[in-house]
Amino acid sequence: MAHNYEIYGVVLASEFELKAPLVTDKSPDIHIKLANVESAPPSHLESVSAFASISNTQFWLDVPNIARFFVADLDTINVQPYPTADMDSVELYLLGAVLGPLMNMRKYLVMHGNVVHLEIHGQIHRLLLCGHSAVGKSSFSAYLINQCNACLVADDLAVFNSQGVVCSGSPRLKIWQDVSQALQLDEAELTPVRPSVNKFDWHIGERFISEQASVDLVVLLTGDNENTVEIEEIQGVKKLSPLQNQIFRKEFAKTAGLEKIHFILIGKSFGHTPVIKLGRPRSSKILENFEKMGKALFTYLTNEPLGATRDKS
Template sequence: MYFSIYNLTIKSDILLLNAITGSKTDNPDVVVKRVDNIVVDLSQMQQVGAYCWCAPDALFLSIPNVAQCHIYDGQCIDIALTESADLGLVTAYIQGYFLAIILQQRKRMVLHGTTLQKGGQAIAICGASGMGKSTLAMALIGQGWQLIADDVCAFDEQGQVVSGCFEIKIWPDVINALSLDELPVFSSGLEKRQLTFANQACSADEAAPSYPLAAIYCLQTDAEQNAIDEYKGMQKFAPLKMNVYRTQFMAAMKTEIDFMKNCSAFISNIPVFKLSRDKCKLSKQGLEGLSSLVINSLQSKV
């Protein structure tokens, strides 16, 4: 099976969902293989989590009761599944986490953020897990924006934002807050639900579009009311580094220099905003306020 995600042609033994179906090729960019077992010399890698080891060109992850995974050389993903593996969870890992690591091994810039576009211009909403990225994205989608990718903001060599899968994962309380219909469960091990945007899918021979980046919003819960402030000059590099995908891996992957090069190449002239909200759960009224701050900030830059 062949797919196209983040402008990578992927040959996969595991069915990927809500992705562009790719054409068969003898030289795919990425190969996802199911294997019986994985043997890795962990002594040559740095432990970066309870079940994760990392090196500049490789990452090994053990997901208890699900799978062992080896991601290496910027092109290979080997997966040894347990008998009781949750395939929905495995697919979610491949389409997000694992491909983000592949891109970083290829020296690409990857931020932890949800990306949208309107009128051919993209924005990235970055922030830690649970900060409200996907929730704010849903509010903007309701105002005519289109999803580019959820949770992983990836760039090509020219600094354009590239398309991921046409799906977004949201919490049940967000579904209620936005008065959405009940959404399907994609994994028995996770509470999040999945909303797909099949109308955005491209044909097998049509490359997914990429978009110039208009602004980056770093979402934080450190204010008593919604607020927005623009980072100026060198101030923007610290929040961007904080929002690199899996920041804790940077030292082991030795990607700090690549990060600075990429920032200098195509983000130095992009406005970066601190978007603050209170620590309460996002309400419909709060989302309207946040989305207005985003839209007004864009209009002020035109």
């Protein structure tokens, strides 16, 4: 029996349980099936790497020791787990490395980033936090949620529809153990993302919102600073290249011939949206780094120090 889940604006009917939000009153857009997947990609697909091949409607991926996946005609994902694989790891790749390219092929714009809503003096700021892998997108999101009363909209994948509106993800945030300890998170709200990895799903609960809306600030996180935090605004057409670099699995989208539609969607989603660079200090003092970044961000948004708006009551 399939379970129906809603995530990123589509309904998934899955033959195995997922950690995404359940729905009962909507018809599925995508079917996830446990089925045989060939060990080699179909010959008509174009190779992206030794483990991935793609067209504009199909996608084959082999994650060694986890599973093979085949996306067929934009509405079916066949999954064949390896015999020793755990289903948490299978789900992790399914909802990220597989669903991300599929949503791109379905003419959504998928950015590699997090979306949070930050309310200051009654005004909501909808932020897209982007940057290269391991720069701290989820970690800084966790800080804003834990310390500054922000709410999560999406983690890791930020999916925008044809109107430039971001679609909500799942009420959990993937964070490393050292970050959870620095923020003193409740261990009861944490579960391992997958076995033998010091990374956890932080179950956000009521700090998650499913409201769909456009973002009003793009924050490109960088890790170039020694012990200071700097904000740099990117103006005009100079925004285009940095934004294109944040497309999830950009090389997959290019191979699938999606560059033109993504150019249009970037314009719709961010044409009038400010873009800034926010440098993350290299210091090992995690909480101190985030506090400096938070202060700089709040000052940019409000011209007030962070302490004037923090309220955890």
